[in-house]
Amino acid sequence: MITSHSPAILACLNGVIQPAAEARVSVLDRGFLFGDGIYEMVRLSNGRLHAIDRHWRRLDRSLKALEFPPVNLSLLRSRVSQTLAVAGHRDATVYIQISRATAPRAHAFPVDGEPTTLILVQHFGDEKAHLRQAGAGVITFTDLRWARCDIKSINLLGSVLAAEAAKRAGCVEAVLIREDGVVTECAHSSLFAVLDGVLRTHPLDPRILPGVTREIVLELAAELGIPCRHKALRREDLPQVEELFLTSTTARVLPLVTLDGQRVADGKPGPFTRQLRDAFAAWERADEQRTPSAEGLDAGAL
Ligand SMILES: Cc1ncc(COP(=O)(O)O)c(C=O)c1O
Known part of the structure; x- marks a missing residue:
């Protein structure tokens, strides 16, 4: 009931x-x-x-x-x-x-x-909308997940524990780091950073989910001429990152301005992050024009 x-x-x-x-x-x-x-x-x-x-x-x-x-x-x-x-x-x-x-x-x-x-x-009330402007905080947490994170399986205990730790720390998400020091993604979102002026994200492999938002953001970065490398960060790179943001279906492009309580760079959403956040919003508006209405779905419109 x-x-x-x-x-x-x-x-x-x-x-x-x-x-x-x-x-x-x-x-x-x-x-x-x-x-x-x-x-x-x-x-x-x-x-x-x-x-x-x-x-x-x-x-x-x-x-x-x-x-x-x-x-x-x-x-x-x-x-x-x-x-x-x-x-x-x-x-x-x-x-x-x-x-x-x-x-x-x-x-x-x-x-x-x-x-x-x-x-x-x-x-969906989009309660985190204001954070897309101001930026949000994240913690780091051990990546406890299984060896096929590329499958969107309902086995989510590694992510559940990480998300709970983030919530207890008053943060929106947990950045997952494997025992070998490789930064993969977040508990329920993809992760991007800017290091030495280059956009970085973990390559597509079984360690991460192929995020839909990640895929669109990578297409937009290419269109905008933002230099990008599909290469994982390591734990020791994190204090040096110039920008950090996460992406997901519900959060969209969300700037991250603190990591384990420390400011990321100057503690404000960085220029590539803002550019991609805004480009993503424009992409969504265009996608709405292309996509049939929800009512049209069962008429075979998809
Ligand atoms: C582990 C993980 N990575 C990334 C994402 C983001 O994927 P998408 O952009 O398709 O929502 C999710 C979303 O649920 C996720 O659970």
Whole structure:
């Protein structure tokens, strides 16, 4: 039951639209038992799904990487559209999760079983909007995650612990550093820095998620002629960085102005960061013109 304490989240579980607090899955669902599932987080902005084609591509990639049974993606798209129509928001987050099957508990894949599909839609108030101007603080934290961070799996304990540490420190995020000193990304966002006048980010490999926002920001950096290297920073580089920012679907391009309580450079969002933040906002406005409205999704517009 949705109480006055829980925000109104609408669910579509295997095609049935209902309040999220009333939706139920079996205890034998492999998402529940093993974390055997994948997800996507999409943002509805002004009634349009942001960068939706890139999110569907990544979802498909995650399903294939984990050898899921076939999932009817056009049906899933039409369910997203129907859930959005019922929810009626103009600005929302759309969480899509697919777990492998419901089956007797055994580690190896079950022979039979249908994937469970879940869509959660919630109003998105963009509470961190002011931080895109002022900048935010982050901490560093050990990267405790598994060896396939490129798959958007619902196994998120390494990120959960890092995010909790950041929250306790009054920060928005945790910059993850592996035991070998390599800086990877953040608990739930991609990481960029400027060092020696060059934009730096970890290369695409199994240590990081291929972020949709990261991909767009790299395209924009190339268009703007900002020099860029896909090379990871190391722990000892961090005190020297000239700029730092994170990117994600919900945070967009967020300048980072403190790291473990120390100012990053002069403690203000740097010039490349501001340029990319503004270019990203312009890209979004253009994308809204290109993207069909949420209501048009099930008409095969995607
Ligand atoms: C580990 C990690 N990296 C990066 C991102 C940012 O990805 P995107 O820009 O696609 O939202 C996320 C978002 O959930 C994430 O969990």
